[in-house]
Amino acid sequence: MTNAESQNVLLECKDLLVGYGEALPSVQIAFDFSLASGNVVALMGENGCGKSSLLKTFAGLLSPVAGEVSLEGKLLVEWSPRERAQEISLVRMSSAVPPRMSVCEFVRLGRSPYSGIFDSRTDEDNRIVEESMALLDVANFANRPIAELSDGERSRVFLAEAVAQQVKILLLDEPNAFLDIPRSHALFRLLKKIAVERQMGIVVSTHSVEYAERYCDRIMVVNGGAVRVAPAADARKTGLLNWTENYGHE
Amino acid sequence: MRRLLIGFIALVVLIVLLCVATLCFGAVNIPFSSVVQALFSPGADVSSNILWNLRIPRMIAAILAGASLAVSGLSLQTVFRNPLAGPFVLGISSGASLGVALALLAGIGFGSVGVLGSAALGALLVTLVVMFAATRFAQTGVLLIVGLLTGYFIDSIVSVLIAGNSSESLRVYVAWGMGSFGRVTLGDVWIFVVAVLVGLVMIGVSLRYLNAALLGDDFAHGLGLNVKRSKICVLLGASLLAGATTAFCGPVAFIGIAVPHLAYLLFKTTNHRVLLPGAALCGVALALLGGLFPASVPLNAVLSLVGVPVILWVLVRGSGARL
Numbered sequence: 001m002t003n004a005e006s007q008n009v010l011l012e013c014k015d016l017l018v019g020y021g022e023a024l025p026s027v028q029i030a031f032d033f034s035l036a037s038g039n040v041v042a043l044m045g046e047n048g049c050g051k052s053s054l055l056k057t058f059a060g061l062l063s064p065v066a067g068e069v070s071l072e073g074k075l076l077v078e079w080s081p082r083e084r085a086q087e088i089s090l091v092r093m094s095s096a097v098p099p100r101m102s103v104c105e106f107v108r109l110g111r112s113p114y115s116g117i118f119d120s121r122t123d124e125d126n127r128i129v130e131e132s133m134a135l136l137d138v139a140n141f142a143n144r145p146i147a148e149l150s151d152g153e154r155s156r157v158f159l160a161e162a163v164a165q166q167v168k169i170l171l172l173d174e175p176n177a178f179l180d181i182p183r184s185h186a187l188f189r190l191l192k193k194i195a196v197e198r199q200m201g202i203v204v205s206t207h208s209v210e211y212a213e214r215y216c217d218r219i220m221v222v223n224g225g226a227v228r229v230a231p232a233a234d235a236r237k238t239g240l241l242n243w244t245e246n247y248g249h250e
Numbered sequence: 251m252r253r254l255l256i257g258f259i260a261l262v263v264l265i266v267l268l269c270v271a272t273l274c275f276g277a278v279n280i281p282f283s284s285v286v287q288a289l290f291s292p293g294a295d296v297s298s299n300i301l302w303n304l305r306i307p308r309m310i311a312a313i314l315a316g317a318s319l320a321v322s323g324l325s326l327q328t329v330f331r332n333p334l335a336g337p338f339v340l341g342i343s344s345g346a347s348l349g350v351a352l353a354l355l356a357g358i359g360f361g362s363v364g365v366l367g368s369a370a371l372g373a374l375l376v377t378l379v380v381m382f383a384a385t386r387f388a389q390t391g392v393l394l395i396v397g398l399l400t401g402y403f404i405d406s407i408v409s410v411l412i413a414g415n416s417s418e419s420l421r422v423y424v425a426w427g428m429g430s431f432g433r434v435t436l437g438d439v440w441i442f443v444v445a446v447l448v449g450l451v452m453i454g455v456s457l458r459y460l461n462a463a464l465l466g467d468d469f470a471h472g473l474g475l476n477v478k479r480s481k482i483c484v485l486l487g488a489s490l491l492a493g494a495t496t497a498f499c500g501p502v503a504f505i506g507i508a509v510p511h512l513a514y515l516l517f518k519t520t521n522h523r524v525l526l527p528g529a530a531l532c533g534v535a536l537a538l539l540g541g542l543f544p545a546s547v548p549l550n551a552v553l554s555l556v557g558v559p560v561i562l563w564v565l566v567r568g569s570g571a572r573l
Contacts, residue, residue, distance in 0.1 A: 061471055085474025098331070098464040101520045108521075109465070112458055113474045119457040119523055165473075 007036040010169050010201040011058060016067035018050060018057045025065040026050025028225035035169065035201040040192055042212030042232070043205040045222035051205045054222060055171045058203060059090035085113035089162040090171040093155050093178065097146045103157050104142040107133055110164030129164050135194070136160035151178035155187065163194065172204040176211065184208065188215035209244055254524055257516050261531040268538035272309045273301060275542065302436065310439055311431040312537040314446045315499045318491035320533025321526060323506030324513070325453050325488045328460050328522070329481060330393055336507035337492030340397035344404040345376030346496035347427070354423045355411040366441065366497045373493025376400055381485055428548035429500035431541045445494035452487030453526070456480045460522040504553045508561050509533045
């Protein structure tokens with residue numbers, strides 16, 4: 001990590017409890033968390049531990065059970081949905097894609113939070129779309145239907161859409177779930193690169209300890225209703241990853 | 251961009267030609283010069299009479315119905331993310347039929363405005379049922395089942411009404427059920443125009459939502475859209491369009507479900523900025539074409555006989571078989 005002065009805190013959580021409904025929140029022990037620009041945080045935990053609800057809460061799509069989330073110093077609930085969409089994007093690779101939509105049309109949707117009532121695009125919008133497609137290396141199949149792409153190509157297209165949205169906070173739900181090993185490495189390298197170059201804060205959920213330790217700055221673990229965060233380099237020393245090998249031994 | 255330009259110009263030219271044909275041909279053929287004369291200086295002659303009392307209302311009805319059903323079908327297919335959706339499949343047209351049946355057969359209603367009002371009310375009622383289901387169930391499959399079942403239920407009510415009815419009102423209802431553009435008069439066409447304009451505006455202001463809704467409501471929500479409000483706006487607009495058309499022209503099948511696919515094949519885009527006007531123009535062209543056939547042939551039969559083979563051919567032949 002670079003020195004703290006050059007980083008801005010983008011997202012800040014205080015005493016947060018997360019889940020669907022107050023009866024049984026998936027995160028039961030209140031926690032604090034802050035995400036700074038240029039940072040990539042890996043979000044880990046067993047299936048069903050609440051990773052997705054946590055990401056949704058960060059994105060403002062799910063209200064916290066308790067506590068608060070603020071974006072650039074202002075409570076997330078006080079942002080208008082459109083302004084929020086210019087700051088945060090939650091990318092879910094599992095989204096069903098419409099069979100007829102082309103890559104370019106999909107990436108253009110990223111400019112929707114900036115468009116007027118008739119959903120038109122300015123020259124500036126088109127330039128940003130081209131740039132995002134170039135950055136994610138999807139420009140050479142811009143006119144193909146997304147439904148026909150391979151999983152690796154598709155995940156890059158989803159990322160390009162979020163980049164075109166010009167958000168400061170990128171939340172990714174298991175982006176490497178369908179990717180092979182070389183493409184997963186490439187994806188995580190790319191995440192680190194865009195985080196630094198565009199001063200974005202990224203939270204990425206993954207099941208891979210290897211990618212988390214190697215490419216992410218910090219690791220956030222949801223386990224047994226509690227959330228713990230540690231620098232990726234210290235994750236093993238602090239016992240943050242012990243849960244990954246304990247299954248069936250308890 | 252060139253594809254769009256050519257597509258729109260071709261459609262507009264086709265529609266103008268079809269409009270001229272609609273005005274010229276019919277039980278009595280009127281030469282083009284007389285049509286022009288009657289249009290700009292209407293007299294008391296037979297041509298002017300036929301033109302202003304029969305053909306112009308019929309032309310306007312076809313234009314409004316074609317555009318309404320196409321736009322209604324396209325927005326329903328997008329919102330429900332289902333290529334089979336349409337005002338018929340979701341039971342909205344059946345709702346309008348029930349309204350008309352109640353007015354004509356059960357005697358509930360007040361003259362011609364009563365028929366219209368009850369048709370719109372019936373369409374709205376079914377839309378409310380579908381919308382209620384939409385808020386309860388996430389899967390669009392359930393919605394289609396709800397719509398289809400509601401449609402069947404309503405058709406049964408209509409059958410019961412028919413069973414106990416006198417021959418005269420029954421004849422009127424059956425004639426209405428065939429679908430026709432010939433029942434609109436210059437006196438009441440303005441109600442149709444206003445209803446269609448309101449419906450088109452409601453859908454037009456939801457363009458951002460329609461484009462994002464292709465990827466589902468979660469995605470649209472993430473793009474900062476008020477999903478609930480937009481969805482209600484689109485559904486109300488779509489049912490207003492379908493309800494008004496059904497009230498004035500009877501249940502016109504086929505355009506609502508097929509034309510959106512035709513528009514896609516023509517313009518090859520999923521962007522509703524292009525697709526909505528494109529589908530509207532395709533719908534207008536098809537409706538005018540269907541309206542050219544003699545009045546003795548039921549409109550629905552013409553539309554399906556002409557339209558189904560064309561669209562099947564295009565779907566099978568073109569690479570657009572993807573739905």
